Each structure stands twice: as C-alpha cells, then as structure tokens.
Amino acid sequence: MNFQASLEHALQLDRNDPLRKFQQDFLHPKVNDRPGIYFLGNSLGLQPKSASLKIQEVLDQWSAHGVEAFFEPGSSWTGYHDRLTTKMAPIVGAKPHEISIQNALTVNLHLLFASFYRPSGKRTKILCESGAFPSDQYMIDSHLRQRGSEPRDHLLEVSPRQGEETILMEDILDMIESHRDELALVFLGGVNYYTGQLFDIGLITQAAHEAGALAGFDLAHAAGNIPLHLHDWNVDFAAWCNYKYLNGGPGAIGSLYVHERHHGNSSIPRLAGWWGNEQSTRFLMEPIFRPEGHASGWQLSTPPILLLATLEASLDLFLDAGWENLCVKQNKLTSWLWFLLDELNRKQLRQVVRYITPRQEKGCQVSLLTLENGTALHSALSDHGIMTDWREPDVIRMAPVPFYNSYEQIWHTYEVLSGLIT
Ligand SMILES: Cc1ncc(COP(=O)(O)O)c(C=O)c1O
The missing domain is CATH 3.40.640.10 (Type I PLP-dependent aspartate aminotransferase-like (Major domain))
Known part of the structure; x- marks a missing residue:
C-alpha cells in the first residue's frame, strides 16, 4: 500500500473509506469532556447505538x-x-x-x-x-x-x-x-x-x-x-x-x-x-x-x-457492513498504523518503545513494549484523549477497529506519540 505520512493523506483515506458511516453507529466515550480516540476494542468493543433499542x-x-x-x-x-x-x-x-x-x-x-x-x-x-x-x-x-x-x-x-x-x-x-x-x-x-x-x-x-x-x-x-x-x-x-x-x-x-x-x-x-x-x-x-x-x-x-x-x-x-469489507479495512487500517510506527522508529533518537506484535500479522492489535517509564507514557496518551490499555509489566496495547476508528485518529496518535517519545 502506498502511504504518505501526512494529515492530508489520512483525511483522503477516510474520505475513500466505504465503511466510514459505521463510526456513527457506535457510542464513543469522552475523555475530559472531549471525544476520545478509542483503541480498546481488543478489551471491550464500543456500544452499538442500536443495543438499547434491542x-x-x-x-x-x-x-x-x-x-x-x-x-x-x-x-x-x-x-x-x-x-x-x-x-x-x-x-x-x-x-x-x-x-x-x-x-x-x-x-x-x-x-x-x-x-x-x-x-x-x-x-x-x-x-x-x-x-x-x-x-x-x-x-x-x-x-x-x-x-x-x-x-x-x-x-x-x-x-x-x-x-x-x-x-x-x-x-x-x-x-x-x-x-x-x-x-x-x-x-x-x-x-x-x-x-x-x-x-x-x-x-x-x-x-x-x-x-x-x-x-x-x-x-x-x-x-x-x-x-x-x-x-x-x-x-x-x-x-x-x-x-x-x-x-x-x-x-x-x-x-x-x-x-x-x-x-x-x-x-x-x-x-x-x-x-x-x-x-x-x-x-x-x-x-x-x-x-x-x-x-x-x-x-x-x-x-x-x-x-x-x-x-x-x-x-x-x-x-x-459485510465481514469481508471489514477485513479489508482492518488490513488497511493496521498497515497505516504500522507505516506510521515505522516513521516513528526512524525519528526516534533513542529507543523508548519496541513493537512486539509481529508486523506481518495483520490483526487489529499492536503491542508496544515500553523500555522506560511505560506507565507514564500510557497516562500521557490518556491525557491526549487516546485510550489504550496497559498490561503488566510493560506493554501498551492499542487496537484500531475498522468499525469505529479512522485513519485520521491513527495520524493524530502518531503525532502525539512523536511528541512523547522522540
Ligand atoms: C484470551 C482470553 N481468554 C479468556 C478470557 C476470559 O474471558 P471470560 O472472562 O469471558 O471468561 C479473556 C478475557 O479477556 C481473554 O482475553
């Protein structure tokens, strides 16, 4: 996939995303009164709006x-x-x-x-x-x-x-x-x-x-x-x-x-x-x-x-949405995340995180092994409204989900991580 590391590219990917409308079918949690970026579908998926009707x-x-x-x-x-x-x-x-x-x-x-x-x-x-x-x-x-x-x-x-x-x-x-x-x-x-x-x-x-x-x-x-x-x-x-x-x-x-x-x-x-x-x-x-x-x-x-x-x-x-379509977006969304994590790696002055999920394996989840101050990094992400989870002793897990996460949210996370770890 040909990606470019820019906000414009992220927005373009979102505009071309045939499943984009499904983001509105879920209730998104807020962090500090602002819409959060929810990367915790590996733990508890978001609530479909239709759940209460059902x-x-x-x-x-x-x-x-x-x-x-x-x-x-x-x-x-x-x-x-x-x-x-x-x-x-x-x-x-x-x-x-x-x-x-x-x-x-x-x-x-x-x-x-x-x-x-x-x-x-x-x-x-x-x-x-x-x-x-x-x-x-x-x-x-x-x-x-x-x-x-x-x-x-x-x-x-x-x-x-x-x-x-x-x-x-x-x-x-x-x-x-x-x-x-x-x-x-x-x-x-x-x-x-x-x-x-x-x-x-x-x-x-x-x-x-x-x-x-x-x-x-x-x-x-x-x-x-x-x-x-x-x-x-x-x-x-x-x-x-x-x-x-x-x-x-x-x-x-x-x-x-x-x-x-x-x-x-x-x-x-x-x-x-x-x-x-x-x-x-x-x-x-x-x-x-x-x-x-x-x-x-x-x-x-x-x-x-x-x-x-x-x-x-x-x-x-x-x-x-169609399961095959979700799988196609899942693959693209994770590839976009990996592309930006590679960018981050290139920019890192010293190694602060390692990615332990084998990158050829395209599930939603990426686990970041924190080499120093992992809990501080995890809370700094939360302060920026980015919801990930912490698994002892030193792993931050994030899982962009095709139903409700966007390319722009991943771009924003990359920018925040860039500020925090380079
Ligand atoms: C891999 C795995 N196995 C088992 C469980 C336990 O599931 P439950 O609490 O629904 O029995 C979990 C819960 O998160 C899990 O992630």
Whole structure:
C-alpha cells in the first residue's frame, strides 16, 4: 500500500473509506469532556447505538407476553439462538449448527475440555503456549487437578526463544512432533492477548491431527478481528467471548464451536443441562438427556435473552457492513498504523518503545513494549484523549477497529506519540 505520512493523506483515506458511516453507529466515550480516540476494542468493543433499542424490544416483549414470548411468533425467543448462530457463522468460518451462543468464555472452555480432553494410556498431555491468558491457565490446571492429575506432569508449554517475545511456528510444530505419542490435546489462543501474535490455526490443527491429538483454540482476541475458517481448517473445538471485537457488551454472552464431525458421536462425554436436550423433547421433562445433534447440545441453561439482544445489535452491523469489507479495512487500517510506527522508529533518537506484535500479522492489535517509564507514557496518551490499555509489566496495547476508528485518529496518535517519545 502506498502511504504518505501526512494529515492530508489520512483525511483522503477516510474520505475513500466505504465503511466510514459505521463510526456513527457506535457510542464513543469522552475523555475530559472531549471525544476520545478509542483503541480498546481488543478489551471491550464500543456500544452499538442500536443495543438499547434491542434491549427495549425484549423488555417490551416480556411485558406484553410474559413467558409466552418464548413461543410468540413476533418474539420467538426460542428461535433467538439459531438466528444469532446464522449471523455469527461467517465471521468465524463455521456452519451455523457448529456454533452455540451460551455462558461466558471460561465456562465454555471448561465444558469443551470436559468433552475433548480425553487422556488415554500414554496420551495424556496438553500442549499450550506459555503466557496464555491467566483464565486459560487456571482452567487447564483445574481440569487436570479435578481429574486427579498433577499439572506439571501433563502440561507442555511452548515458549518464545531466549530474548524473543513471540513464539516461532516451527517451535510449536516441533514440539507437537516430538511429543506425538503422548499428546491428547493442542490448545492455544488464536491471537495472543499480550503480544498480539497470530497463530496459524490451520497448520497447528493439521499437525495436531497428524500426531493423533485434537486441536482447540481460545479465540477471544481473534473472533471479529481476523478472518477465520474454523470448519475448513478442521478445528475440533473453540470458544470466544463476544465483548471484544464483537461488541456484545460488558460480560456479553460467549460462544463455542464444535466441528460437525463430533456432533453425532455419543461416546464424547459432556456436562449436560436441559437446554442442551433436543428441542423437540425438551419440554417432555424426561429424565434421560438426549442432546441436540449439533453444537447447541452443549448448552446447559435457559438463554439470557437480554444478552442475546445486545449481541444481535452488533451482529446486524457486521451483516450490514459485510465481514469481508471489514477485513479489508482492518488490513488497511493496521498497515497505516504500522507505516506510521515505522516513521516513528526512524525519528526516534533513542529507543523508548519496541513493537512486539509481529508486523506481518495483520490483526487489529499492536503491542508496544515500553523500555522506560511505560506507565507514564500510557497516562500521557490518556491525557491526549487516546485510550489504550496497559498490561503488566510493560506493554501498551492499542487496537484500531475498522468499525469505529479512522485513519485520521491513527495520524493524530502518531503525532502525539512523536511528541512523547522522540
Ligand atoms: C484470551 C482470553 N481468554 C479468556 C478470557 C476470559 O474471558 P471470560 O472472562 O469471558 O471468561 C479473556 C478475557 O479477556 C481473554 O482475553
């Protein structure tokens, strides 16, 4: 892409941006009474203006019909879930029946581990990335302990090499290969929350399968951020939260994915609840659990309709904008950010920040490793209305999001950073 480092160029990019109008569909926070520049979509996506209308719709249906709203043709809360999986499917490259929208991310990972971590004989080990999100580490650890296994005997962690921040793909593949007889499961994040590194999900899944193991992913930082092809990559299972790039709201309902080849397999154990029972017999209230023959067979409880409503507000915007178009803008926006960060690097008199996100990987997030006074730099950005986040011990994460960030905002950030670090 041919970029020029100027405000005029940034404005031109905005004028030519076919998705520009979507910025108005979100509520933008203010900083010191002035509109802020929100680069925190990797943490909590902005609120679609339509979210409150969607919530009001559900409240109205509740007041008009009470519990009958589950079955009223106008509201059809029973069918709400299926409408959302259809809208979610293209974003993660899955078939709608491979997705279930339920619970929250960590809960869903526990459910999936109950089904897909099936140690047997020598095959007991789980391969994961060092520095995985803490909740994932606690989840794996507690799973092993709950089964009476000592985590350190069954966990294989692949780490960055000495002096490096990110993990080499070849090291993941080598570790899979060298433990091929003892691996039960490969489980990684699609995008590392700290470094922003993207993992090659297709290749890792293939290598895991060739080693006779299953492959699952935590897609918290990948879903709604980068193109995914879960079905075609043959990924066994995955889960993600819907409050980051998917703008479902704080503590939004989560999602899980199970490849369709596992759906009819009755030998897969699972933790069951009545909402995972097949819809046609659910209300017969029988004592025997008959799971739905697809991913919603992993549901446990009555869906929280208000949370489905806020998520739908965002998914409708994804449909309007077109997921492919969002990916095109995401790539261009991040390339523009990298172009300006390169400019900054050239101008830096001494190195104050390093960029640890591998720059060839085009997710929204860029992680800046601060070499001195990181917290001061982070608060100085806030004072200028630029909202980024701080991750201990020394990283500032920023994530321009194609729905609501502009080329001009990135230019402005570059100018502010230039003043602060050169
Ligand atoms: C990579 C990753 N995994 C897991 C979680 C935990 O998600 P939840 O609190 O929805 O269970 C988060 C939360 O930010 C995350 O970023």
